[in-house]
Amino acid sequence: MTEHTLQEIAKRIKTAKSVAVFTHMRPDGDAFGSALALSCALRYLGIEHEVCVETEIPSNLTFIEGIENVKKSPTKEYDLLVTVDCSDEARLGVLSDEFLRAKRKKIDTVNIDHHVSNPRYATYNYVRECSSNCMNVATLIAYMGAPIDKKTAEYLLIGLLTDSGNFSHDDVTEETLSLAAKLVKAGADIRYYHYMLFKKQPKARAALHGAVMSKIRYFHEDRFALIAITKDVMQACGADNGMTEGFVDFPLNVDTVEVAASVMEVKYRQYKISLRSKNYADVNKIASTFGGGGHVRAAGCMLFGELEEVIDKLSYAVSQYLED
Numbered sequence: 674m675t676e677h678t679l680q681e682i683a684k685r686i687k688t689a690k691s692v693a694v695f696t697h698m699r700p701d702g703d704a705f706g707s708a709l710a711l712s713c714a715l716r717y718l719g720i721e722h723e724v725c726v727e728t729e730i731p732s733n734l735t736f737i738e739g740i741e742n743v744k745k746s747p748t749k750e751y752d753l754l755v756t757v758d759c760s761d762e763a764r765l766g767v768l769s770d771e772f773l774r775a776k777r778k779k780i781d782t783v784n785i786d787h788h789v790s791n792p793r794y795a796t797y798n799y800v801r802e803c804s805s806n807c808m809n810v811a812t813l814i815a816y817m818g819a820p821i822d823k824k825t826a827e828y829l830l831i832g833l834l835t836d837s838g839n840f841s842h843d844d845v846t847e848e849t850l851s852l853a854a855k856l857v858k859a860g861a862d863i864r865y866y867h868y869m870l871f872k873k874q875p876k877a878r879a880a881l882h883g884a885v886m887s888k889i890r891y892f893h894e895d896r897f898a899l900i901a902i903t904k905d906v907m908q909a910c911g912a913d914n915g916m917t918e919g920f921v922d923f924p925l926n927v928d929t930v931e932v933a934a935s936v937m938e939v940k941y942r943q944y945k946i947s948l949r950s951k952n953y954a955d956v957n958k959i960a961s962t963f964g965g966g967g968h969v970r971a972a973g974c975m976l977f978g979e980l981e982e983v984i985d986k987l988s989y990a991v992s993q994y995l996e997d
Contacts, residue, residue: 677797679809682783683816685797686715689753692722697759698766699945700726701918702734702870706832707757707785707810709739713828714819723747727766731915736869737831738824747771753781756795758806758832760788760966785809787836789957790966802968804842804849807832811852823860830861834870838922843970871919878916881907882923889924890984897991898924901980902937914939921947932956932991936976936983944983947973954994962990 686692694711696704708724715722725744734740746768754775762769775782776796784795787806791798801809807829814821821829833853837845840853857863874882884906890899902917917937925933932954935947946963948956949971956972963986965974976983 675798676793677799679785679799679813680816682785682797682799683813683818685781685783686720686753686755686813687718687817689720689751691749691751692720692753692755693747693751693771694722694724695754695756695759695765695768695772696724696726697764698726698728698768699914700728700731700734700758702835703805703807703832704758705734705737705740705743706828706830706835707806708743709737710807710810710814710825710828710832711755711757712739713822713825714814714817717819718817722751725768725771727768731918732913733870733915733918738827751780753783755783755785757785757810758788759784759786760791762794763964785813788967789969790961790972802844804844804846805833805836807836808848808852821855821859826856826859826861827866830856830863830866831870834863834866839867839871844968874916877911880910881912881916882920884910885920886923889927891930892988893992893995895927895929896931896995897934897988898927898930898932899934899936899984899987900924901984902935903980904938921949925949925951931995932959934987934991936980936987938980939975942977942979944976944980945973946976946983946987947971948991953996954991956994959990959994 694708696708712724723744725747765772782795783797786800787803789802791800811829885900885902921933921935931951933949937945939945950956955969957967957969960966960972960974963974967973
């Protein structure tokens with residue numbers, strides 16, 4: 674598969690009669706922000722479209738206006754399929770079947786992403802590492818000739834805030850902050866979205882945070898910290914998976930820690946792993962050991978087995994990327 678420019682992709686999208694927009698399973702703010710901002714541009718251009726994601730909307734993102742219109746699967750066949758913020762086909766979950774079916778039928782596919790691990794799996798590919806995939810989508814929208822109105826700006830800001838860690842990650846650049854300024858100028862309320870994404874929480878999340886963080890485990894001379902989030906503890910706190918957003922960042926703030934991991938039980942013997950690093954460890958390479966990927970400082974994967982087996986595998990993999 675070859676790389677294309679955003680100008681070329683914008684031109685292809687504008688020739689489509691109908692578009693399906695997919696994003697990755699267990700979506701975050703950047704996934705929804707990218708998809709819904711692109712939806713605004715498609716609506717402005719009068720192009721029939723749907724936004725689809727296989728999983729339920731996470732509880733921490735239900736406040737986003739218009740998110741209730743996202744479908745679990747397309748209701749018809751579209752003549753162009755666009756994936757946003759999705760590092761590979763498998764991350765589409767059950768929608769990967771729809772994506773592969775489109776490819777078999779020679780229906781054009783577009784992949785717009787910012788993950789270093791992306792293998793360029795579509796007909797048209799644009800992959801650029803940056804703070805948030807919403808940065809790529811904002812540029813795409815401009816090439817499509819659609820405006821960054823207030824609603825579009827809000828969606829883009831949600832993605833920008835989420836994936837930049839509220840502008841705290843080391844991939845935040847002048848471009849990141851410049852785009853944020855433009856979005857605020859367009860009417861996006863940065864104070865409101867900062868509160869909704871990073872501050873507001875129900876009592877159940879506060880209880881879960883306390884229960885999980887009281888049992889942080891340390892390995893390799895305290896350079897690796899791990900939290901385990903089991904279904905039992907979530908049930909005891911009355912919490913759900915969507916309430917765990919940002920949990921992995923807490924142990925990373927311990928001064929000795931270089932790599933932090935969240936091990937969250939999603940099914941029996943199946944765990945979602947979120948990895949973060951502080952200064953030098955490449956967690957994308959750690960995640961790729963288990964078929965996952967992402968960014969140098971933030972990545973993820975799935976592991977299977979008993980919890981302690983999973984922790985042992987993860988601890989060993991992390992040890993290979995810690996400096997002596």
